[in-house]
């Protein structure tokens with residue numbers, strides 16, 4: 762469903778991505794690893810539409826994202842993708858239920874699934890709590906529930922276990938794996954953790970020569 766076609770991106774004359782092409786298969790859980798600064802987050806941001814390539818394109822279901830106007834691109838992202846990014850953290854002034862329901866609200870979907878997802882991530886009955894009442898691992902579970910609540914075709918995750926202890930991280934990864942499988946979503950997860958990458962269907966290494974199988 763997702764094709765990267767000859768993507769290039771530079772910052773201030775420094776090339777980060779150069780003619781990068783890759784096809785992701787639907788439903789596949791892919792981990793992207795690589796040296797610090799090689800461009801993993803940049804790549805994920807471009808796929809998510811938070812950044813634009815200097816040249817090349819991202820095709821979703823065969824359609825180039827750049828051919829869509831802003832509203833159409835937003836609609837497509839909102840309905841077909843889920844995000845677990847540090848920058849999009851759980852919103853502090855909304856309850857857990859409201860946080861998880863956000864993608865449903867934006868897509869005008871029925872809101873019932875928010876409680877089902879909170880149950881699925883082990884936070885059933887805590888829908889009226891606020892984020893400040895949760896631990897880091899619990900917050901990450903809320904982020905997973907929110908990322909998958911609208912059954913996206915593709916989940917994008919940037920270091921989803923970055924700030925968690927190994928035991929909590931293992932639980933979060935197992936949950937991520939289980940919930941993507943249940944909803945049939947593919948996933949692209951950027952990580953430095955070999956333990957996290959090990960549970961992916963495929964590990965890709967990003968380097969200056971592109972994305973290669975590990």
Ligand SMILES: Nc1ncnc2c1ncn2[C@@H]1O[C@H](COP(=O)(O)OP(=O)(O)OP(=O)(O)O)[C@@H](O)[C@H]1O
Pocket residue numbers: 772773777795796797798799800801802803804
């Ligand atoms: N908005 C920006 N403006 C200028 N330079 C940027 C910007 N975003 C990223 N860069 C630069 O692009 C390069 C790639 O950064 P990126 O965050 O994609 O790397 P990464 O592989 O995710 O690194 P890490 O593993 O350390 O998180 C870095 O040299 C970074 O400084």
